[in-house]
Amino acid sequence: MAFSAISAQLRRAARTAPAGASRWLPSRGRSLHAPTRAAAAAADGDAAAAAAGPAAGAADAAAAAPGGSPRICVLGGGFGGLYTAVKLETLIWPKGRKPRVTLVDQGERFVFKPLLYELLNGTAQPWEVAPTFSQLLAPYPVQFVQARVAEVQPGRPLAGGGSGGGGRVVLEGGGEIEYDWLVIALGAESDPRGVPGVRELARPFVTLDDATHVDARLSALEAAAAAGGVERRDGAGLRAPRAVVVGAGYAGVELASVIGERVKGRGVEVRVVTPTEDILPGSPQGQRAAARDALAGAGVRVDGGVRVERLGEGGGDGRCVVHLAGANGPSELEADLVVWTAGLAPASKFVKSLPFPSTAAGAIETDPTLRVLQHARVFALGDVSFAEQEQEQQQQGSYPATAQVAFQQADYAAWNLWAAINGRPLLPFRYQHLGSMMSLGAANAAVALPVELPAALADTIRGSPLEGLLSLAGVRAAAPGAVTLEGPLAQLLRRAAYLYRQPTGEQRLSVAASWLQQAADVAASAARELSGRTAPSGGGGGGGGGSA
Structure with missing residues (x-):
């Protein structure tokens, strides 16, 4: 630390x-x-x-x-x-x-940005992710000016x-x-990187307002899909509503994974557009593999090696046309929601x-x-x-x-x-990399630990029965680079780390109580469902009839 x-x-x-x-x-x-x-x-x-x-x-x-x-x-x-x-x-x-x-x-609120994704899948409340400064600073004599x-x-x-x-x-x-x-x-x-139309037609994902807008827009797309789809720009019938995430760094992949999980099976198409050939360039290999699996499992399509040239009007109501350029030449993509994560x-x-x-x-x-x-x-x-x-x-x-x-x-x-x-010498900053964490869904994450196995040990694990056992436990240790945890265990570790990093002790206690209550509610719901499945079914005309 x-x-x-x-x-x-x-x-x-x-x-x-x-x-x-x-x-x-x-x-x-x-x-x-x-x-x-x-x-x-x-x-x-x-x-x-x-x-x-x-x-x-x-x-x-x-x-x-x-x-x-x-x-x-x-x-x-x-x-x-x-x-x-x-x-x-x-x-x-x-x-x-x-x-x-x-x-x-x-702004009037502090935004715990790594937890913004939880607002899209309902695993956190707005006050947990974006408390007001007046609330956070109440125990301290710090003056806040908005x-x-x-x-x-x-x-x-x-x-x-x-x-x-x-x-x-x-x-x-x-x-x-x-x-x-x-x-x-x-x-x-x-930063739109000079791409025309981004400021007007795309949405970033860095504030509470951004998360609220994306959440509402996804609800609208889900409703449109349930009604049969949205009309094509050329009027040639209906198509599936489409959400496009531009950028495949950590922010883009986390956002696409969470959106994909939310709309899976609901008729909404999710795409990631990135100029790089692969997602998460420069990240640990195990974490990249976990993210690929999560995106594929959520039905998210990744268009790699494609650059956004500009965004054009697409008929209002949040729609636009994404003009692309890639190895196969220029192309167009109709979108009903574009979230820009490609540059800060x-x-x-x-x-x-x-x-x-x-x-x-x-x-x-x-x-x-x-x-x-x-x-x-x-x-x-x-x-x-x-x-x-x-x-x-x-x-x-x-x-x-x-x-x-x-x-x-x-x-x-x-x-x-x-x-x-106080007239004392200053200390030079020394950064300690503590690993990297990313959300891949409500109960899924990928945490790259700041631990790298020796090459000989990684080679021994690769292809052995131990690799399969570790994989079942959510541990990727055979890939070159940092050891990666994935799945519910990684999500638990991620949430615990962010709980510890809450800005004040008071906020930490409040969030912890809320998350414990959420876990208790989920456990109670699961217990009721399990009890309903295992309860004996009644015989013909027996005691539990409608006359009771």
Whole structure:
């Protein structure tokens, strides 16, 4: 876990700290404990602050001055932003230095995006997947502001560029928030990749509104199929209603699997369109095989090696024409629902007035501690950031745009804000891959564990009776790459992991109680059905007649 990584780094720092510096020991709970107030002196220097400019050290000292409670503004209420804000409140702060935290997000709800699929198959309720910020932050003194960010104006410009002080956030529609420290965690937004018609005719799948729309549209398609189908665009009779998912990464495959399972046998056609030849490029082989099986079992057709050129009007009522290009030339596909999962871009790409260094894709550049380059008082994390990795992690390339990365970076961002405000060295972020999880249906999932069997052992298992036994248990261990769990066991593990990752203890308890009640209801229903099947049938004219 990221917490254990921080703990290990703190212990290494303690062993190498200057004489008199305090030992840093994180707590055993969810919070990180700051150094004790009995610490004799701050550690020597702060490399990140020094790199930001000669005024950075003085700025940090001013922020930590007694009586000046620092103001931290967090932009974005996704996994990175919300979890950072909550973790800041769980740290132990020296007297007079506990910050006032403000969280800004354009929506009123936090969205636990990996659980959005559960809203389509009825295995979760909206409040479990998308609780309001007011509900989540009620136990904490975090101020929530619902607004879109128009501009950020850093203070104390440095001669060489960048900034060394606080500043202000300008909100759309008026209003400003002054800050001493800024955290940018705006996440990612759906990116049509320049394909005409996507914004107007397709739907992303990243918000509660998106899930609600897709759910309602699927219900309409199911009703249309029950009535005989929908009319063809050329008027030549009826055809089966069709849902098209564009993109075959994790989001696209999860969505197509859940939709396919829901409409199976109900006359609705489901297709996945992807420019890649296979689904889930770069994923563990066992997980890819499990996903292929799930898609095939749900009757989902995968069109690989096909690129979407544009979307055209298809007669209203959510219909459109998908114009495709592939090895066999151009083609058209009538669709009654198109869900676009083929591209996400850092949200910072769409906020024009962010004066921070960024990559060509729009991600804000940071150093390994998540501090924005040349800006001593600004941190960025999650999908919106691009962190320079330490030499030992360079071979991994850029961090994946997943909730797992944001979870772990939130730990580091909160700790490094504490350290910067209190004059301590910052810790470089070190990503620990904990495997990957995907939903493939109400009781089906594929979890690739961060465990890879030795090649010799995998070869021994392959084709042996043990492979069959493991397969019955939902374990794929013979394929190259990570060991993959699939089926109900994997879904149970996935749900347990996401329960643990709920943003607050209160939300965790509420969701756990709801899921336990759901499991109890399912078990009771199964017991009643089994009892009905095994009950003896009555004899002719016997006691249970209609006169009773």
